[in-house]
Amino acid sequence: MDELAEDLELLPATRRALRHRIAVAQSEGRAPSVVAAVLRGGEVVWEGSRTSVEGHGPDGDVQYRIGSITKTFTAVLVMRLRDEGLISLADPLEKHLPGTGVGLVTIAQLLSHTGGLAAETPGEWWERTPAELRPELGDVLGEDPFKLAPGTRHHYSNPGYTLLGSLVEAVRGRPWEEALRAEVLEPLGLERTSGQPQAPHAGGWAVHPWADVMMPEPLEDLGLMAAAGQLWSTTRDLARFAGFLLRGDERVLCAESVREMRTAAAPPEPGLAELGYGLGMQLMAVGARRLAGHSGSLPGFVAGLWLSEADDVAAVVLANCTSGLPASTVAADLVGIVADAEPRFPRPWRPFPESDHVPLELCGPWYWGTSAQVVRLTADGLLELGPVGASGRTARFRAEPDGSWTGLFGYYAGETLRAVRRADGSVSHLDLASFVFTREPYDAEAPVPGGVDPQGWRGIG
Incomplete structure (x- = not known):
């Protein structure tokens, strides 16, 4: 039996509420x-x-x-x-x-x-x-x-x-x-x-x-x-x-x-x-x-x-x-x-199949400028990109054969996310619709548009 099948049948109180709503609609709506x-x-x-x-x-x-x-x-x-x-x-x-x-x-x-x-x-x-x-x-x-x-x-x-x-x-x-x-x-x-x-x-x-x-x-x-x-x-x-x-x-x-x-x-x-x-x-x-x-x-x-x-x-x-x-x-x-x-029961969490290759080097925190973002890879093969602890754009991406990812909805629908790699194969940054996502805020080693101040981060003197 499907794990959620037993939850499809509605509770008596819910069924009564549905009947009541229809009865009111028919009576008041004549x-x-x-x-x-x-x-x-x-x-x-x-x-x-x-x-x-x-x-x-x-x-x-x-x-x-x-x-x-x-x-x-x-x-x-x-x-x-x-x-x-x-x-x-x-x-x-x-x-x-x-x-x-x-x-x-x-x-x-x-x-x-x-x-x-x-x-x-x-x-x-x-x-x-x-x-x-x-x-x-x-x-x-x-x-x-x-x-x-x-x-x-x-x-x-x-x-x-x-x-x-x-x-x-x-x-x-x-x-x-x-x-x-x-x-x-x-x-x-x-x-x-x-x-x-x-x-x-x-x-x-x-x-x-x-x-x-x-x-x-x-x-x-x-x-x-x-x-x-x-x-x-x-x-x-x-x-x-x-x-x-x-x-x-x-x-x-x-x-x-x-x-x-x-x-x-x-x-x-x-x-x-x-x-x-x-x-x-x-x-x-x-x-x-x-x-x-x-x-x-x-x-x-x-x-x-x-x-x-x-x-x-x-x-x-x-x-x-x-x-x-x-x-x-x-x-x-x-x-x-x-x-x-009767709120929907979430689907059971499941890990990736053992045979799947999971690009872990993409997972975890990234920064668009000073905005903290996080990348997750889910067992259905999709990449999720969203803000950390704040409101902002959330998107899901589908893997493509060439290693890129295509946005499925919202602001990034149809846009391409690419992991740009260094000569040794490690990931330098993510490129998405002209946005550069780096592992550190304004990473000086990444091609951040406009460059990064050579003096780096500092306090007020």
Whole structure:
């Protein structure tokens, strides 16, 4: 048995707290039904639902519309194209999808909503109108597609993800949904995620704001806008998808690529992406906890999916009401309930395998000027560089065949760290993005930029 498997099952008090949160959400949000799931350690550890309308008894297999969580699925398809070398995120859209009129916007800008495109389509509310009214990309973009200069700030854009869906179709040579099923849904086993509703599925409802009465919402096919919000799914499928977004899956995207999706690529936007926006993922802080995921809504439905990498916990909440129940907030609350009540057990410490060569000469304290840093090598083969006893930049690096190390995230992402050696093979200093790290503060024998005062360290006379 895995050493941590016994800790996956939630305590009764935690399960009750989760049920209570869902009950409060359904009651105060006046939702016909709400269904939720929590994932921990890669396994669904809790499912719950609450309903007050006959015929709306949901469980983890009932489909709800997930709105803009669809964008994260579309982003996965785009990242697959990048990883296969078919596109670069720095490519202008025109290179792969000519004739749109907005072709200078880069693929990365579209993924992170920094392309300056309008938030919505021109004309009527696209979520409640037939797709036939938008048969061409020009109908989605309109005559004035730009609201801001590209690359200047984050501005959420539904048409931007329509362009990404069309990009996938152009490069793959097949419809967006067909590519999604073959490349993402089937490999991950998401059998209850689809472009059109499949029974059993919930109906979408509008609840009157001042009276306890309801009215059905139209369920429109979004047509060209599908890549921005078309999908239907279940809490079980979305929990499995959240696990993929935490760990990656070599059949779809590697762990490093999904980590890149969870990394801020755009500046913050209060109330929507408080820590910025990644590549198809919103980023949010709840207290000291950092969350990644996405919210979603379409007439008749609200949805939320959030995950905490540090806690290895994710939660999904789906409801069939146009407004009232804050599904995204509730999903974040479920993550917090589990993470706070039952903190994650750290993985057991393990040493390097006996057969591995460990470059011990890199370990220990180093100095960038007078700033004390420390290098550690971990059994997973990564190098960690961080400050000693003070706040500062912390980074992890991956070993390369030539003996160098490549930064994995943060300030040093993609940067190269090299151990510069003396003629006798001993390490003189570390070189990282023009920074020189020495064994002593301002080591006179190392090539410190600007040199070192020949009189050395001294007190006041």
